[in-house]
Structures are given as C-alpha cells and as structure tokens.
Amino acid sequence: MSTASQEFLRKAAEKSADLVHRGIVRWNIDQYDTGVGRGKTRFADWEAARQRCHDIKWEGVNHLDKYLLQFEQKVKENGGHVFWAENGEEACRYICDVAARGGVKKVVKSKSMVSEEIHLATALEKIGVEVVETDLGEFIVQLRNEPPYHIVTPAMHLNRQQVSKLFHEKLGSAETQDPPELVAIARRWLRKDFFSAEMGISGANFIVADAGMVTITTNEGNGRLSTSVPRIHVALTGIEKVIPRLQDLATLWPTLATAGTGQPITCYNTLMGGARRAGEVDGPEEFHVVLVDNGRSELLADIEQREVLHCIRCGACINACPVFRNIGGHAYGVTYPGPIGSVLEPRLLGLKEYQHLSFASSLCGACTDVCPVHIELHHHLLQNRRSAIHSGTHPGSERLGMKFFRWMMSSAPRFRFFGWLGRLALRVVQALGLEGTALDPTRPWTKDRAMPAIPRQSFREMWREHNGSR
Amino acid sequence: MAAADNPSRERILARIRAAVQTIGPHHDGPVGQIFAPVTNPLERFQKECVANITECTVTADAAASTAAIAQVLASLPPGEIFVHDAPDLRALAGAFKDGRAVRWSSEGPPNEASQATITLCEALVAQTGSVLVSSANGGRQATIVAPAHIVFARVSQLVPDLEAAMARIYERGIASKNSYVCLITGSSRTADIEKILIMGAHGPRRLIVVLQTA
Numbered sequence: 001m002s003t004a005s006q007e008f009l010r011k012a013a014e015k016s017a018d019l020v021h022r023g024i025v026r027w028n029i030d031q032y033d034t035g036v037g038r039g040k041t042r043f044a045d046w047e048a049a050r051q052r053c054h055d056i057k058w059e060g061v062n063h064l065d066k067y068l069l070q071f072e073q074k075v076k077e078n079g080g081h082v083f084w085a086e087n088g089e090e091a092c093r094y095i096c097d098v099a100a101r102g103g104v105k106k107v108v109k110s111k112s113m114v115s116e117e118i119h120l121a122t123a124l125e126k127i128g129v130e131v132v133e134t135d136l137g138e139f140i141v142q143l144r145n146e147p148p149y150h151i152v153t154p155a156m157h158l159n160r161q162q163v164s165k166l167f168h169e170k171l172g173s174a175e176t177q178d179p180p181e182l183v184a185i186a187r188r189w190l191r192k193d194f195f196s197a198e199m200g201i202s203g204a205n206f207i208v209a210d211a212g213m214v215t216i217t218t219n220e221g222n223g224r225l226s227t228s229v230p231r232i233h234v235a236l237t238g239i240e241k242v243i244p245r246l247q248d249l250a251t252l253w254p255t256l257a258t259a260g261t262g263q264p265i266t267c268y269n270t271l272m273g274g275a276r277r278a279g280e281v282d283g284p285e286e287f288h289v290v291l292v293d294n295g296r297s298e299l300l301a302d303i304e305q306r307e308v309l310h311c312i313r314c315g316a317c318i319n320a321c322p323v324f325r326n327i328g329g330h331a332y333g334v335t336y337p338g339p340i341g342s343v344l345e346p347r348l349l350g351l352k353e354y355q356h357l358s359f360a361s362s363l364c365g366a367c368t369d370v371c372p373v374h375i376e377l378h379h380h381l382l383q384n385r386r387s388a389i390h391s392g393t394h395p396g397s398e399r400l401g402m403k404f405f406r407w408m409m410s411s412a413p414r415f416r417f418f419g420w421l422g423r424l425a426l427r428v429v430q431a432l433g434l435e436g437t438a439l440d441p442t443r444p445w446t447k448d449r450a451m452p453a454i455p456r457q458s459f460r461e462m463w464r465e466h467n468g469s470r
Numbered sequence: 471m472a473a474a475d476n477p478s479r480e481r482i483l484a485r486i487r488a489a490v491q492t493i494g495p496h497h498d499g500p501v502g503q504i505f506a507p508v509t510n511p512l513e514r515f516q517k518e519c520v521a522n523i524t525e526c527t528v529t530a531d532a533a534a535s536t537a538a539i540a541q542v543l544a545s546l547p548p549g550e551i552f553v554h555d556a557p558d559l560r561a562l563a564g565a566f567k568d569g570r571a572v573r574w575s576s577e578g579p580p581n582e583a584s585q586a587t588i589t590l591c592e593a594l595v596a597q598t599g600s601v602l603v604s605s606a607n608g609g610r611q612a613t614i615v616a617p618a619h620i621v622f623a624r625v626s627q628l629v630p631d632l633e634a635a636m637a638r639i640y641e642r643g644i645a646s647k648n649s650y651v652c653l654i655t656g657s658s659r660t661a662d663i664e665k666i667l668i669m670g671a672h673g674p675r676r677l678i679v680v681l682q683t684a
Contacts, residue, residue: 024664031665044506051499062494065486078649084479136671137662153662160663183660183668190672195582211645221614221658221673228610228650239482246639250632251504253653254598264522265598265632267659268614268673271651281609282579283649293478297485306494374497 004333005356011331012360021157025328028156029319035262036316042254042264049255054374056248057310060209060240064300067209067242068291074212078274080287084239088118091292095120095201095234096127098288102232104129104198108190110216110223111135112203113151113313114236114292117335117348120201132193134222136186143170149329151336152260152315157328190222200226200284204237205256205312207289211246213273214289217256217266224268233284235272239291240300240309246271252312259314259372295348305347305380310373311340317367317377323360332357339367343380351388358384419458426454508630511596515628515681518599522656523669525678526599532561535622538680539565542620543586552580552616554589554608559622575608579615586618593638594623594679597631598655601679602639605650613652619674625683 015021040046060067072082085091099107107129109115121131133142137154141147143166148154155163163182167173173185202223204214214235216223227233243252249269257263276283300306318324318338329337334345334354342357358381367377388394408418426442434440435451442451457465508514512528519526525542529535539562543551551566553559555576566572566588573580580587589612593602601621603613613619629635635653639645658673669675 028665043504045500045502045504047500048502049504051497051501052504054497054499058494058496062490064490065483068486069483084476084482086478086482090478134672135662136660140662153665155662158663163663179663179666180668182663183671187670187672191582194672213645213651219658220660220662220671222671224610224614224652225672228614239486246645247633247636250636254505254632261661264518265600265653265655267655267657269653269655271645272649273645274649277605277649280605280649281575281612283605283610287649291482293482293485297482297489300486301489303492303494306489307497374499 002353002356004353007333008331008356008360011333012327015328015331016326021328022326024157024159025325028153029325032262032319036258037262039258039262039264043258049251050372050374052251053255053312053372054310056243056252057312057373058307059244060242061300061306061309063244064239064242067244068207068239070209071207071212071242074209075274075287075289078212078277078287080274080289082289082291085290085292085294087294088120088292091118091236091290091294092120092123094290095236095288096123096129098232098234098286099124099129099199100127102198102286104232106130106132106193106197107199107201108132108134108193108197108222108226108230109138110200110202110218110226111138111154112201112236113148113335114203114238115201116147118236118292118294120236129199132190132197134190134193134220134226135218136183136220136222139186139190140166143167146330147335149337150315150318151313152318157330194222194225194229197226197230199232199234200228200230201234201236202227204235204241204289206249206252207237207242207291208246208249208271209242209244211271211273213246213271215249216270216272217253217268218270219261219263219267221268224270227270227272228283231284232286232288233272233275234288234290236290237292238296239293240296240311255372256312256314259312259316259370299347304383305343307375308340308343308347308380310375311344312373313340314372316370316372320366320370322362322364322366339377339381340375343377343384346384346388351384351391352393355384355388355393358388416458416460423454423458430454505597505631508596511628511630512625514596514630515594515599518596519679522599523677524599524601524656525676527678527680529680529682531682531684535680535682536562536565539588539620539622540568542618542678543568543570546585546618549583549585550581552584552587552608552612554587554612556590556608558590559588562622575612579609579611582615584616586620587612587616588620588622589613591621591623591627592642592644592651593635594628594681595632595635595653596628600635600653600655601677602635602644603652603654604644604648606648610650613654614658614673617670617674618676618678619654619657620678620680622680622682625681628681
C-alpha cells in the first residue's frame with residue numbers, strides 16, 4: 001500500500017468520525033443543492049444546455065492544436081506573450097523569471113487551481129516574492145497554511161467562529177460573529193495589497209480561440225482588481241481550457257454558474273486579451289499567458305479518457321459525492337478532490353501511488369448525473385481501476401482471491417454451497433465468542449459497524465418456503 | 471517569444487497533433503432550446519435587476535437622468551467621484567455639482583478612495599439583468615474600484631439575451647478594439663463563509679443603472 005494511500009485511509013477515518021466537520025459540510029452542500037435546484041428552473045431545458053456545453057468542449061479538445069494556435073496568434077498580435085510549459089517546474093520558472101525581470105516584490109493572486117497543482121506560490125516565495133491570495137476563501141485557507149478544501153468553495157470546512165478566531169490571531173481584528181464584518185475585515189486588509197502589488201496572477205475559466213482572450217469568472221471582484229491594477233498580469237491555465245468561439249460563452253457562462261453555485265450567472269465574467277492599449281485609461285503593461293500541459297496531452301492521447309479534459313471545474317461532482325460529504329476535501333491529499341480528482345489525479349500523479357482514489361468510490365454515478373459537460377466520471381473511475389490491476393501493482397493474493405470469487409459466483413450450486421458455509425462459519429465464530437478478536441474474519445468490517453444477526457436461511461430458502469417451489 | 475526560448479511549445483504541439491489524429495467519442499443528446507426567448511426586454515431587465523440586487527431607475531430624459539444620478543450621489547459619504555469622460559456624461563454633469571471633487575477618466579484611472587464611479591456601458595442584457603462594459607468605458611478600474619458604480623445607459627442599448635450580447639460584441643468589434651471586456655451582473659458579493667450571501671466583497675457594494683428611454 002502506498003504512503004499516500006495509508007495517509008488517505010487515516011485522514012478519511014478521522015474526518016468521517018468528526019461530527020462538527022460533517023455538520024458544516026452538510027450545511028454548505030444543502031445550501032448549494034437548494035440553489036442549484038432553483039437555478040435550473042431558469043433554463044428552458046437544462047439537458048440541452050449540458051449537451052451544448054459538451055459539444056463546445058468536445059470541439060475544443062478534439063481540435064486542441066488548431067484552437068490553441070489561433071488563440072496564441074491573436075494574443076501575440078495584441079502584444080501579449082504566450083508560454084507553453086510541459087510541467088509545473090517550467091511554468092513556475094517562467095513566472096519567476098517574469099517576476100524577477102519586473103522587480104516584483106508582491107503578487108496578488110485570484111483563484112487558480114492550476115497554481116495549486118504546480119505549487120506556484122512556493123516557487124515565488126522561494127525567490128523572495130510575497131504571494132497574497134485574494135479570493136476570500138483562498139485568503140482564509142492561506143492564513144491557515146492549508147490548501148483549498150474545495151475547488152469552488154475553498155473554506156467550506158470552516159464556520160464563522162473559526163474564521164473570526166483566525167482573523168483575530170493573524171490580522172489582529174476584533175472577534176465578531178457577524179459575517180458581513182468578517183468580509184469587511186478581509187476587504188480592508190486586501191485593499192492595500194491590490195494597490196501595492198506589481199504582479200497579478202489569475203487562472204482562466206476559458207481560453208477563447210477566436211477572440212484571443214482568456215475569461216475569468218468571479219463573484220467578489222478580486223479577480224478583476226488583480227488583473228486591472230498591478231503592472232504585470234499573468235494568466236495561468238491548462239491547455240484544455242480552450243473553446244472555439246466567444247459565442248460559446250452565451251451557454252457556458254450561465255451553465256458554469258448554475259452548476260457551480262446555483263446562480264443564474266456569476267457576478268463578473270471578464271474577458272482579457274492583452275496589456276493596456278494605446279488610448280486606454282489603465283491596465284497592466286505586460287500580459288502573459290502560461291499554457292500548462294503537465295500530463296494533459298497524455299490524457300488527450302487516451303481516447304477512452306480524453307473527455308476528462310472537458311471538465312470546466314464547476315465542482316458539481318464534488319458536491320454530489322457521498323464520499324466527499326463524509327471525508328471532506330483535505331483527506332484526498334491532492335489538488336482536485338472529489339470524483340473529478342479521483343479520476344484525474346491518479347493520471348497526473350501516477351497510478352502506482354494514487355490509484356486508491358479511484359477505488360474510494362461506491363460507483364453510485366451521482367457525479368456523472370450532475371456533470372454539466374457529460375463526463376462519464378464513474379466509468380473513468382472503473383477504467384482507472386482496470387489500469388491499476390493491469391499494471392500489476394496489486395498483490396498476488398488479491399488476484400487469487402478475485403479468481404476464486406469469480407469461480408464461486410459463476411455457478412448456482414457453488415454460490416449456494418459457499419453461502420451456506422459462510423453462514424455456518426459466522427455462527428461458529430459467534431458460538432465460540434471470537435467476535436471482535438483477531439481470529440474473527442469479519443473484524444475489518446465490524447470494528448466500525450454493528451453486525452446484523454446471521455440469518456438461519458438463505459434468501460433462496462426463504463423464497464422456496466414462502467412461495468412454494470417453482 | 472522566439473521558438474528557441476520555448477522548446478516545450480513544439481513538443482507539446484507534437485503530442486497534441488499526434489493525439490487528435492483520432493477523434494474522441496461524442497455524447498449525443500437533446501439539442502433543444504436552452505433558454506426561453508425574452509419577449510419584453512425592458513420588463514425582463516428590470517425584473518432581473520431586482521433579483522440580482524441592481525438598483526435600476528428608468529428615466530424619460532436627460533433632466534430626469536441628471537436628477538436620478540444626483541439623488542444617488544446625495545446618499546453617498548463625502549469624497550471624490552470618478553466619471554468616464556464621454557459626451558453623454560459631460561452632458562449630465564449638472565448631477566455632480568454638489569461640491570464633490572470630480573475626476574474624469576481623461577485625467578487617469580480612479581483614485582482608490584473614490585466614493586463612486588459613473589460610466590457608460592457597451593450594452594445591457596435583459597435575460598440576466600447584466601451590464602456589459604469594456605475598457606472603453608473609463609478603463610478597467612472604473613467599473614470595479616469604488617463602493618458604488620453608476621451606469622448611464624439608453625434603452626436602445628438593451629439586448630434580449632446572452633446570445634445577442636455576444637453577437638453585439640462581434641458586430642461592434644468590442645473584443646478586438648479593447649483589451650478588457652466584462653459582463654457585470656449585480657454588485658460584488660461572496661458566499662465563502664457558511665454560504666451566507668454578503669454584498670460588497672472587493673468591488674462595488676451598489677450597482678446603479680440609470681436607464682434613459684429617450
């Protein structure tokens with residue numbers, strides 16, 4: 001078992017027993033569910049919107065070279081820079097170089113999951129640049145030295161008391177139970193950063209090929225300040241974010257908003273295609289787009305799993321996932337939690353070390369049902385499991401066990417016999433008082449669960465008795 | 471950037487080109503109408519403004535618009551205001567004659583401490599009650615930096631839905647002429663703490679649209 005997998009099991013056990021944590025997460029997701037239910041009623045046909053979004057992303061991903069080049073050319077025509085990074089290290093190095101050249105001391109960041117994926121803040125801090133997260137949720141988790149808990153709601157796991165205490169300790173503000181006051185504290189604190197930072201770093205929700213622009217979607221406006229005030233703007237994004245046309249946003253923006261938070265449309269949907277132009281009042285002097293591959297082109301080459309690149313990072317699958325609701329976002333130990341992360345991370349970080357994430361699912365399919373771009377998430381979890389088994393990283397005993405299971409299940413008399421034997425064995429364990437001891441074969445299951453009474457009869461026997469033989 | 475500075479570019483592109491030789495599976499589903507058509511844009515715009523907490527005032531003429539803006543300014547704390555330097559807003563300057571310092575966009579971006587900014591917009595979208603702005607509307611900061619953002623628009627700028635808004639961006643070259651375009655729907659907000667909606671996170675707490683019918 002890999003180290004990451006042991007750590008996952010430990011944290012998952014700890015978090016699923018933490019009732020306060022579960023209460024906070026349940027409250028948040030209940031609010032989300034209500035909002036999404038209301039949001040969907042604003043569509044004449046939600047299924048048609050999902051289909052349209054699938055079509056758009058399918059077109060972009062299956063013609064990735066064409067649209068990325070079209071985008072690049074437009075950005076260059078407008079005086080911007082486009083850098084292609086094979087991996088996180090290259091992307092970090094490029095951004096650190098831009099920062100060093102520009103004499104950057106402070107960076108304001110709006111939310112970017114890719115920056116988490118490539119550990120950009122650490123790289124910038126190493127060269128002496130201060131990095132300030134400006135999304136409220138991100139700001140809170142940064143003060144706690146934690147990674148984001150959720151890709152859309154980074155501080156979902158905290159209540160107002162915890163935030164108040166944190167602000168009191170780290171920012172010296174008076175304790176308050178009033179959420180608007182907590183927001184005001186963060187606003188006042190971050191204002192000076194927006195106006196003193198030399199560089200703003202944003203992600204991109206979409207890369208629009210025909211316009212040569214990136215889009216960011218935010219409610220708070222931190223993304224807009226980060227990309228308007230500082231001297232340099234760097235947009236950091238995965239290569240898969242490209243869409244063919246501006247027109248596509250007429251469907252993508254409202255669908256992303258509804259799937260992400262239940263809103264009809266997010267407060268600010270911003271398009272940025274370059275630095276300040278001649279005649280414009282303000283804006284950055286430099287505009288850089290960093291296109292990150294980091295394993296995505298390998299996923300593209302895998303026809304079976306290519307559609308995973310359609311993901312628009314709305315977080316709907318995470319909110320729908322019963323595993324997430326119980327173990328929370330940090331137990332996963334990776335950048336992207338929930339179903340999309342359990343599909344993606346083993347592919348990006350290595351199946352050997354991270355396959356356990358694809359196994360930690362009941363395959364209920366709730367994620368697939370809610371995905372606004374129709375990614376068949378639970379099928380991809382199964383495909384990862386298959387690849388993991390074929391890679392031979394599983395112990396021989398497990399393979400043998402599965403072979404035996406298949407043999408047992410593929411014949412009715414054998415199934416009957418082993419059912420009888422199992423019930424008998426359990427009764428013997430109980431009769432000898434071995435329950436819960438090391439000799440109890442059911443101990444791994446029963447240590448956290450109550451064992452139901454062992455039935456005298458099998459279902460088949462009961463059926464025969466009550467309905468007569470057929 | 472020269473290719474020599476970015477050798478990864480060709481490597482990534484080569485992998486992409488090889489991969490997309492084979493087209494991936496496509497999910498086929500319903501392709502019906504996604505949103506019901508907007509029949510009465512003005513009515514819908516006003517309704518959506520109420521829902522997304524935008525203060526929308528419909529005015530008949532320039533005098534009424536001047537009065538409406540003056541009324542909003544009277545409700546704000548003392549301090550400088552910033553105005554997008556455009557003939558339409560110069561014409562409404564009567565509204566700002568309340569002793570406040572006025573900074574025009576021709577003098578540079580707004581001061582961080584501005585109490586309000588007043589701008590024009592590129593279009594209004596009825597479907598979502600949104601205001602489409604670009605860097606031509608007084609710059610990037612003009613529509614985000616102050617606690618109140620006042621937009622002066624005419625009914626002729628109203629488009630029914632997002633599809634029409636995107637079509638307008640193409641027709642008028644809004645995305646090619648400007649480095650920055652933003653679709654604003656309501657004022658800045660956050661729900662990052664316990665999913666409680668709080669207005670005025672980092673941008674304006676109030677968004678006011680003065681919509682003139684003539």
